[in-house]
Amino acid sequence: MSKRKVKESGGANGECISQVQKVLRERFCHHYATGKLFGIEHQYRHLLDLLKRTTVHGESNSALIIGSRGSGKTALLNHVLKELKEMKQVRENLLEVRLNGLLQTNDKVALKEITRQLNLENVVGDKVFGSFAENLAFLLEALRKGNRTSSCPVLFILDEFDLFVHHKNQTLLYNLFDISQSAQTPVTVIGLTCRQDILELLEKRVKSRFSHRQIYLMNSFDFKQYIRIFKEQLALPAEFPDESFAQKWNNNVQHLSEDKTVQDVLQNLFHYTKDLRSLHLLLMLAVSNVTVHHPLITASDLHEASKQYRVDSRANIVHEFQKFVQRKAHCMYNFEKPVVMKAFEHLIQLELVRPIERPNIRAQREYLLMKLLLDNTQIMDALQAYPNCPVDVKQWAASSLSWL
């Protein structure tokens, strides 16, 4: 941008740009689980209804939210909870316990975590319980004490639900679903998982106590809606301090969404994956280039960002190593066998080739069968990109790989 244009764009000073970066980076990197929802109104209503019945009417329930990675499961749940908490009754009474399969890797740890989140560590003290069920029952009973005739509803949220399935005897799941079936305390168990076959992983006794209520999230928007999502994600909110700049920014976003190059970039990404995380990654890369001298995102920024994102990683590594796959008969440079072996070992270390079976002392090392973990197109692409590739290597590759 020329100096004159910078002056014209007015409020593009350091403070303003910093604010833009702050808002957008938080949106793309940190608050993705609380971002806007797109195209899942039906599932939203279903979940809202379910949770209302627990919190307001005291019904126990269980449900599984199933969707591939980045389809918005956590975001959906957080949105529903936010709306629910606008009701005073819910805000004051609802108890939340959030468990994650990555963190609570066995049932003992999970139980301690539940105790901690319910703030019942003092109440439990040093008590020793005979079984998991006893312990859990004690906790729920403890919640009931106090001046309430009915106890507060408890919401158990199990993230990475498919990891809990691998615990011994699925004790935690069994007990949680069990209490959600008995009418003692209003308890709802919500599991979030990316595995579509989650029901097959549940044991019979666990499965029978589960309500079989499943909410599927399937990224079912089409490309038109995808462009709209792009615009909404990139737009600055109305509360942005510098209004005139926000106006300019949003107009620019509108322009971008109509630009052919940008639409091509988005089309490519849309065909590769529909999930919004990849879109966020692309937008984050574009936003990171915004500076005082370059205050508005351009189509080329997005194009550059997409190139960065879609690079074939193995082709990068492979093209540096073409030389070492020469056979002795072809090479003009006479390398000793040990030197070639050293290079071959480096290939193994990079995991580009892998032995088919574990090497043992029975077989000689040089004669171990190997498997190449790349395909022909990757090798040919790498050779094209490789600077100063010797002609004989290229010819040899072309002749050997062409008939495959």
Next chain:
Amino acid sequence: MPNLEHPAYPAATLLQLESLVPCRESQVSLLLSIFGERQHFSFPSIFIYGHTSSGKTYVMQTLLSTLQLPHVFVNCMECFTSRLLLEEILTQLQSCSPETEQTSQVPCDTFNDFVRLFKQAVATQELRDQTLYIVLDRAEQLREMEANILPAFLRLQELTDRNVTVVLLSEIVWELFRPNTGCFEPFTLYFPDYSIGHLQKILSQNHPPEYSADFYSAYINILLGVFYMVCRDLKELQHLAALNFSKYCEPVARGEANERDSRKLWKNIEPHLKKAMQTVYLREISSSQWEHLQHDDGEPGQLKGLSAHTHVELPYYSKFLLIAAYLASYNPVRTDKRFFLKIYWTENILFLLLAILYSIVDNRVAPTANIFSQITSLVTLQLLSTVGHNDQLDGPRYKCTVSLDFIRAVAR
């Protein structure tokens, strides 16, 4: 070459940074723009990959320490279990905040505890406003730990709800890391190899003060000419450059040539470098042995290498046994009968071994206990291995486990 420029950091610091990372300006520039200002959020996880000695570790360390960004640096090969790794991160975190005088060991068993302790540790004023970077070098080792460690690190920003970015450095590509059920995808960044021009520039920076920069550059040029075909690893080339420079300077030191006599210097150094390729490059001999050889300044003759065949001294009969075993193991059965006298032919491998042995040894050999004990010791040395069950009535079967080169060397 783009100059590094960023509104959040003073120009002087950036200039210093630029001088410390030659030939890596574009990667550093990208990282700077991704990191953004100190208090801004960045990608929850970044995966940097590239060949060995492509500068990943060096650039990250230099970038974070020059700009004084709060960071924790751990090598996953050193801290190879999850407990060691998590405890090391928590210990280093203590020294990130200036309030603690002494660092103490923080016991941490599980990732659940780690998240709790981590949130406590970053609650200090220093760390609350800035992005904390956790750099895990040799990240491929994470795959060998418990299955939850890698996915949990990728999501650490979400799990702890704090401003933290995890950076993974590795030689292996991301596709080989991804767990089966998927995970939070990091931002991947590739560090390409240094080109020959880059290597020339970086290696020439280390010139010793006694000689001129041009002289050293010419030396590096020759070195790269010989070694670039086989080796682009900066560390190895630096090692080779240091080892061989004194030999290169010899003609000048002895007064036979001056600094600009390139032909003479080339003729002196070229055979030396070729020899280096076969020995020091392959680490057949140690650097001190190599330097010794240069001082002795003669034809080295039989270099005592590290590789097996020049080192193993076997007793007389053991050598023949080994050769016989090799022939028995790898010669096709038809030729066996042809080459060796029919009298000694038998199906049992052990006796086949002895049969071949008898044919190749000149004098008469009796199947004494001595021979059998030598067979057992060859098995202990793992030069032979047993095949088949222990309770086979015909006697144990053996197989030779060494290569033809070894056999040739033994046969000399």
